[in-house]
Each structure stands twice: as structure tokens, then as C-alpha cells.
Amino acid sequence: MTEEGETLELYNLHYSDLIALSSSDHQLPTAYEDMEHLESVMSTIMKNLGPSGPGLLAITGVPNVSDLRRTLLPMARKLALLNNEDRKRLLKDHGLGSDVPLKNIDRTVSPFAMQLKYNLNPAVSNLCNINHSETEGYSSEMESPCEFKNLGNIFKDLGNCMIELGLRLARVCDKIIGRHELEQSLLESCSAKGRLIHYHSIVDNLILQASNETRSRIKKTERTCGNHSDLWQQWHYDYGVFTVLTDPMFMFAPESNGSCDGKECPSPSGHTYLQILDPNKNSVVTVKASSGSFIVQVGESGDILSKGKLRATLHSVCRPKSLENLSRETFVVFLQPSWSKTLFPYDFPVESSSSNGEDSRICDEENRCQKPSSDIGKLVPPLCDRLKNGMTFAEFSRETTKQYYGSSGLQSKR
Structure with missing residues (x-):
């Protein structure tokens, strides 16, 4: 993927429209102009999330979150570059963990994760109603360094707000589709995974190399750092219902003093470095999102539960080769069904498949896979090899x- 390639500017769904559409029917506006506007918005939502669209959109105008994002995202890089013992203690103090081996100094991504619990009734509580005076004045029993003050609380507050966005969008999609499985499956789960992610610059890996005490591992890093991939994250589908992401923050690392401090900067290319495979054009496009927005993309469970009315997004994160001191910070919430939710992939209606009449990921009734429509598609394990009819979501996620x-994964070495 080259930075000069095609760019997709996401559709912006305003938070006020999301609130209106996800409210009870008797609370909807009665004025003709307002109803006409909301009907147009619903049509555009499905155009972007459905089979003919990219499978993602942006939500703008969310109140009370800009300070949370500005405070939380820079912590990702600082956590990634801490020494292992201090980071382990700090993560434990704030209720976070990681799902990659952080002792590996060659890693290109450092994620810090927490399971976010919620207990909402179908009315969908307003989790974005955050009092900033309370946010800024958190008291913590942990004796954490000042730059990590209230890490766990800010993580939860921003995560809960993003959960609300996903729940409301699920309700709107259910209304349009005429089913109730998306929202209900999320309410039954009562849990989402939040992940604060630092995408390493080459300079970050050199800092980790310099701080490593074992000479043999330093030599190994010297060999591997110069041969970095042009992808921060390999091609994949998310397998939940919705993935909600913050507009990423970019940081330039000081090249001379090995400091963990970085300076926030605009995206050098003007886009997010998130890229998707557009199945209708069979081409890679890079995603551009409004500043301060939240990106929502459809996962495979959302695709399945909607019976193909929503399209899962095949995506990756590209890495600028020419900017060795550029890192990328983002916060992601994965909304998924309950582990016991049963999935049935074989009853997709023909009219919900892609424009050429085939869906390259769904099994046909005789349990045969269609051939992938692109070389990129061949990198991803076919859905019919991972999901059998009647599997629970837990079984599907494990497979x-x-x-x-x-050991048998096509991208197991990534």
C-alpha cells in the first residue's frame, strides 16, 4: 500500500442524529423536515455499513470526550517504553494487562487491555455524560507516576462512552433491518474489551534496544529493525459485532536523547493509516476520518447476525516507511456477543451478497468455500474454515x- 493510493473519506454520523435515531419511536421528531432528515441518515448508514459500502463510518460531535482522548492516547507510548518491571506493576495497579509478550523488544505494536463491564437496560444509558471536573480530579489509591495519573479511570470512562456509541448504532441497525439480534446480543454480553494501542516507530524500537541489557538481543534487534514491514498490523477481520476506535493520534519521537516523551503532530499524510480492502472495487483504500471522531467498523459476528445486511471490514494498518520516528496511538473497544451466542452462517439471502452475486467469505449450503477474490483475501483464513453452523461465539473466537x-495460522508469524 502506498501513501499516494486512493483515500476513503468516511461518512460522518453526528451524535445528535444517533441519539434521535436510537430513541424510542414515540420520542422521534414529528416535523416532516426532521423525519425526512433522519430517514436520509438511516439510508446513508446502511449504504456505508451494508454490502455495497465500505463497512465503516465515523461518529462526530460526541460530547465530553476530547479531554479524555487527549489525556489517554499519549500514555500508550509511555507505557510501551517503560521497563518491564515498572510497567507490570503500573498495569496491575490500574487493572490493565496485555495480550502480546511485552518483553519482545522487536514488537511493532504494544496493546494494553481491560475487560469493560456494563449493565444496561434496553433504554441505553447515556455513558458519555461525563463530568470533567470529576475526571480531572480523580483520586487514586495507587502511587503511580504523575504521567499515568488516573490511567484506569480514564480508560474506563472513554471506553464506556464508546460502548454507548456501539449499542446505539446496533439499535439503529436493528430498526432498519427489522431484527433485534445486534443490540440484544451486546446487551446479553455485558462486556467489551478495551485496548489502548501504541504502534511503534523505528526510533521506539531503537530506544527499547538501547535499554536492553543483553548484548545478544541487542545484536538481534540491529538485524531486524532495519527490515521492518510496511504494515503496523496485518490484514484481518475483527470477529465481534462492532469495533469502535478513536481517531488516532500521531507522535514524533525525539531521535537523539532516547526519551519516552513524544510530540503530538498531525497525520503526515492526512489520513489515519487504517486501510481496507474495498470488495466492490477489489482495491485497497486508506481511511480518512474527521479529527476527534470515532470510527465504527463491522465485525464478522455483526455480518452474520444481520444475515449479510452489514458487511464485515477486511482491514490493516499501514506504516510510513520514510518516517522512522512517527508512532501512532489509538484506543479501541471491541463489542461482541455473549460467549454462548449461537451463530448460523448458512442462511444468508442471495440479495445481501456482494455486487457480483457472490460473497467470498461465506460457505454455500454444501459447505464449500468460494475462492478469495484477491491476493490480500488469501492472507486471511476463510470464514468457512473457522465457523461451522451452530458454533457458539466462544468456539468461533477460539478457532x-x-x-x-x-501454529497452523496463515499469519502466525506476525
């Missing part, structure tokens, strides 16, 4: 993780 990352 997907195994095939992506396990």
Missing part, C-alpha cells in the same frame, strides 16, 4: 484466534 495466530 479464529488459532487460525490467525496459532
